[in-house]
Amino acid sequence: DEARPFSGGNPDAPAPAGRPRPVARPDAPPRHERKPWNGEVRPAPAPSPLRIDGSIRLSKRMTELGLCSRREADEYIEKGWVRVDGRVVSELGARVKPGQTIELDRRGQTAQERRVTILLNKPVGYVSGQAEDGYEPASVLLTPENRWAEDPNETRWLRTHLKGLAPAGRLDIDSVGLLVFTQDGRIARALIGDDSDVEKEYHVRVEGRLPPEGLALLNHGLSLDGQALRPAKVSWLNEDQLRFVLREGKKRQIRRMCELVGLKVVGLKRVRIGRVLLGPLPPGQWRYLAAGEKF
Structure with missing residues (x-):
């Protein structure tokens, strides 16, 4: 019966007519040295992410x-x-x-x-993203009633402007100032992408005594989470307020930088992102990004 598998007999006997004898691989070990299959299934090799043609x-x-x-x-x-x-x-x-x-x-x-970008002057007590620890997200303030009466943009508010609207950056719950919401992926990438180089400016009220080398360290020389920080621009605005200009945004970065040089932050306000200023926009109110404004 040719359908029945071979179960014994002389392996060197001539193969039945019409059935060619299997040819052993030259590199195959002798039959008595072969290990029984242990049920392991080897995965196929992962395809290479590289393409020879550079595509x-x-x-x-x-x-x-x-x-x-x-x-x-x-x-x-x-x-x-x-x-x-x-x-x-x-x-x-x-x-x-x-x-x-x-x-x-x-x-x-x-x-x-048709995608809109909204600028909000975030007050204390709101989180930038999803609601957490009982605090409301700043997006709840984006209502027609809270639109700045002096908004120079004539765009008519539509409910669809809230669809897909997401914060492009963060402000701590205790921080205030300019917070950007956008439907435009190009703007989000420019502001928070890994290769973003857009400046963010903050006015920071502090308490404590800054050591002689402290200001130089704030400008360049500090590390957070085991990584050196990029150079910043830090200077005094007045006797208790510092001006920070950063090109990165690690979590609670300014507060942690100040702690490293013996200062405590008691107030933090973001006043500029790129070329867009917070200006006279009142706390808790918002406006549309004007057609001519670019970050």
């Missing part, structure tokens, strides 16, 4: 070029709003080479133009 995902390349965020790129690709070298690409996971021309058609540009 990368289209969505990633769009983000690198500052066209949009990765999430927005996937949305635009699926809708057929992206062209590569003049050809529409609607396949998620498509790859491109660095030299190829990528364009977002007018529908995608219009969708981006």
Whole structure:
């Protein structure tokens, strides 16, 4: 019966007619030295993330070029709003080479133009993101009633402006000042992306005695969490208030920096992000980012 597996007999006997004898691999050990299978299944090797031709995902390349965020790129690709070298690409996971021309058609540009960015003067007692420890998120203040009456932007408030609106940065619950909310992935990436180089300016009221070398250390020379901090610009505004200009934003960074040089922060206000100023915006009120304003 040719369907029945071999179960014994002389292994050197001639193979039955019509059945070729298996050819042993030259590197295979003798049969008496072979180990029985232990049930282990070896996973297939992971595919290499590198491509010999240097290509990368289209969505990633769009983000690198500052066209949009990765999430927005996937949305635009699926809708057929992206062209590569003049050809529409609607396949998620498509790859491109660095030299190829990528364009977002007018529908995608219009969708981006409709995305809003809101500037809030956050008061004490609100958290920047999700509600925590019984404290409300600052986003609850983004109501038509709290819009600044002198907002120069004529955009009409719509409930859809709250959809997908997220804070681009943080302010501690005890800190006040400029907090940005945006629907635009390009702005979020510019402000909080790993490669962000946008300045943030703070006015910080302190208590304590600063040692002679303290101001120099605040400017450059301190470390947090085992990592050296990037150079900052720190100077006195008056006898009890410091001006900090940072290009990074570690958690409670300014408060922890001050502790390292013997100072205690008793008040902290963010007054500028990039080229956008808090200005006369009252606490607890908000306005739209004006069309001509750029971070």
